[in-house]
Amino acid sequence: NAGVTQTPKFQVLKTGQSMTLQCAQDMNHEYMSWYRQDPGMGLRLIHYSVGAGITDQGEVPNGYNVSRSTTEDFPLRLLSAAPSQTSVYFCASSSPPGAEAFFGQGTRLTVV
Amino acid sequence: AQSVTQLDSHVSVSEGTPVLLRCNYSSSYSPSLFWYVQHPNKGLQLLLKYTSAATLVKGINGFEAEFKKSETSFHLTKPSAHMSDAAEYFCVVRPFRGANNLFFGTGTRLTVIP
Numbered sequence: 001n002a003g004v005t006q007t008p009k010f011q012v013l014k015t016g017q018s019m020t021l022q023c024a025q026d027m028n029h030e031y032m033s034w035y036r037q038d039p040g041m042g043l044r045l046i047h048y049s050v051g052a053g054i055t056d057q058g059e060v061p062n063g064y065n066v067s068r069s070t071t072e073d074f075p076l077r078l079l080s081a082a083p084s085q086t087s088v089y090f091c092a093s094s095s096p097p098g099a100e101a102f103f104g105q106g107t108r109l110t111v112v
Numbered sequence: 113a114q115s116v117t118q119l120d121s122h123v124s125v126s127e128g129t130p131v132l133l134r135c136n137y138s139s140s141y142s143p144s145l146f147w148y149v150q151h152p153n154k155g156l157q158l159l160l161k162y163t164s165a166a167t168l169v170k171g172i173n174g175f176e177a178e179f180k181k182s183e184t185s186f187h188l189t190k191p192s193a194h195m196s197d198a199a200e201y202f203c204v205v206r207p208f209r210g211a212n213n214l215f216f217g218t219g220t221r222l223t224v225i226p
Contacts, residue, residue, distance in 0.1 A: 040219075
C-alpha cells in the first residue's frame with residue numbers, strides 16, 4: 001500500500017523562486033493537510049482540505065497556496081520562496097471523524 | 113481553546129528501564145488523543161490513539177497511554193526501553209469528534225543509553 005506519497009524528498013531553492021510540493025494519497029480520504037516542522041515547534045498546519053474543491057487556511061498559511069481538484073492530490077505551492085520557508089514539510093490524510101492521520105515521508109526544503 | 117503541552121523536550125533513559133513521556137492537553141470538548149513517533153529523517157507513525165473508549169490504550173512496540181480526564185493528561189509509557197525506541201515523540205489532540213484539524217505538541221526527544 002502506497003498510503004501518502006510526497007515528492008520531492010529534498011529541494012533547494014533560491015530566494016524568489018517558486019515551486020510545487022506534490023502530495024498524493026490512495027486511501028480515498030476526504031481530509032488532507034499540509035504541515036511544516038521546525039525545531040522546537042512541533043508541526044504547524046499550513047492549509048487543509050475537507051474534500052475536492054474545498055480548501056482552508058491553517059495556522060501559518062502566508063506564502064503558500066493550495067488547490068484540491070481531485071480526492072487523491074493536494075499540491076502545495078510556494079509562490080516566492082523565502083529563507084523563512086526553510087523547513088520540513090509533511091502532507092497528511094485522514095478519514096474523519098476521530099481517525100488518525102497518515103503522513104507522508106516529508107520534503108526537506110532549503111531556501112538560500 | 114485547545115492546546116497540547118509536552119512537559120519535557122528531552123528524556124534520557126537507560127536501556128531496559130521504564131519510559132515516561134508526559135503530555136497535558138486542554139480542550140473544552142471530548143477530545144481524541146494520539147501519540148506519534150518520528151525516527152530520524154522519517155515520517156510520523158501512529159503509536160496509539162484514544163477516542164473515548166477504554167482509557168488505557170495499548171499501542172505498538174509495547175507502548176501504552178492512559179487518558180485521565182481529571183488531570184487532562186495522556187502520558188505515554190513503556191515498561192522497558194529498547195535502543196530502537198530512540199526517536200521524537202509527539203502528543204496530538206483532535207479537539208472533538210469530527211473536528212478537522214489536529215494540534216501538535218512540540219515533541220519530546222527520547223534518548224536510550226546502552
